[in-house]
Amino acid sequence: MAEHHHRIRVYLASAILLLAVINTGIAAENLSQQKLTSRILQNEIVKEVNENPNAGWIAAFNDRFANSTVAEFKRLLGVKPTPKNEFLGVPVVSHDISLKLPKEFDARTAWSQCSSIGRILGHGIYTKLYGHCGSCWAFGAVESLSDRFCIKYNMNISLSVNDLLACCGFLCGQGCNGGYPISAWRYFKHHGVVTEECDPYFDNTGCSHPGCEPAYPTPKCVRKCVSGNQLWRESKHYGVSAYKVRHGPQDIMAEVYKNGPVEVAFTVYEDFAHYKSGVYKHITGANIGGHAVKLIGWGTSDDGEDYWLLANQWNRSWGDDGYFKIKRGTNECGIEHGVVAGLPSDRNVFNGINTSDDVLVSSF
Template sequence: MFYFFVLLTVVAAFDIEIHNKYETLERSEFVEYFNSLNLTYKIGVESLSSDHKHCTFMNHDINLPTITHDVSFMALPESFDAREKWSNCPSIRKIYFQNICGSCWMFGTASTATDRNCIHANNYKDLSEQDLSCCTDCYENLCSGGNPTKAFEFWINYGLVSYDCQPYNYYPLMKHRYCSQTCVNGVNYYQDKNYGGRVYKVPSDEHQIKAELVTNGPIEATFVIYDDIMDYTHGVYVHKYGENRGYHSVRIIGYGEEEGVKYWLIANSWGRTRGLNGIYKIKQFQPEIQMEDWLLAPMPKGF
């Protein structure tokens, strides 16, 4: 019975007629056609699909603890935005840009760790995505994807330096030049390290995810992306057309409901020119995209 329900959900979301139009119409014609359908979201003329690189690998073999909240005693708000609750943490408001390198796993890890550091340890330093190039267990070819679970474990075991020490620079990563153990600002690399305390899974349950967001802050999520999300401009994204382009890592920073559709509020790493200034609203529990299947929550050392 469960599998029958999932099949119905998938069919109801993906639309073969829209997909056929996507494959056959000129780009401008298709955008006009799609936006005339009055669906839950709109798309733009400029697509990101040709630039996307597969950037995340899942690893369900790693045994992580699963932390739950007693939601029976929690009055969860109908909508939530971590940028508002923790307005003292500027990192939560930041939108990052991975450029043409498939390094979303680095951003998903470092930015979520940075947010949690600020929320729980009052540490306002941005952690370096670039330093994760030293995590040789995290990837095979760095700009072709990595493993966020192992990346969080690297933060815990080996630490991450600050962004000021090692700012993001995709060019050497694309050229296979990794793991520089020096700081561009002259600070001692090893003394600049910040260490994580633990990482755990968040259950694939609406109330548990919301409770974790409200209590502890942004969550790192890995999900399947299709061509249509790379065309998204605003509204609530529901997968309708396009090919599977692999896994992608982002931060979930909140949730809400728009015209009866519940969504997760996502901070992406495709820059502010994509989505709604870098923010995406993605419909909850779409089986095709698996957003809720592998959610990771890090905590700073001592917490």
């Protein structure tokens, strides 16, 4: 009997362990120390991509990572493999397949009144060659939500990445050292996020700093606006929902077309650091880690290749003025299986503010 109970305990422990982690495909390879200290930009990669007639994109050296090692580049990739329990209770949204969608779509022109959509992620922050050290998951979420506030309520606002990084705590991951995109959207729904004006990222306590070396700690959550004229709770903006988008291209396109940009997570390989233009697909190099960006549209290239259009956060010297295209319809690098979003709330948007004091985040 004791042996039987022992086997049951072992079985349950194994089941719990298996349930704890979802295989998202974004976990990085175990890289050797030699690999980590080598340069991320390599002539061999540029040559292999540009001499491949089926690549569909152009590789080049760029200023953004001119002196970066693989280890330094890796620190910018802040999406961690999401524990499966983070998705418990999270709805999966799909759309009517009869919805007629355009062959090409760009949120920047569809909602030209929304200045946030026309910016690369982080906008002014990355005019300097600073790193953001694993906070991509937060930038992708915060700026997608900012866009959606503008689309729904015609208000151009910038929401605070610092609030999310510092105040969501371990429930969102490890702050400046990486997190889970879906948890960011759940934080918006349950706790809201203040404006960038209230709690700016690029300050003495943010995790943006030269070269990301050494790795800076996540800033402390102080729940107080930098300006004495603003109140933390009155600066909060909320989501009414947090959800995954069904991974079919039609559903993703419909979501963007109806509600605005979404946050997507995907696997980054070495060759992606060399992207300059065209429709990216993985050609060569090791898996470095998971990254989150903002998907703003789609189209088809002159060569007939369907693509997604995305805003990155590695400065305008990287890629196509800070943007990139990636192959659409084949789940390239897992990009179609990692789409999350939510809808904005009118709470604190109009007059008649009705909020309660924020409490320490203990659960969702």
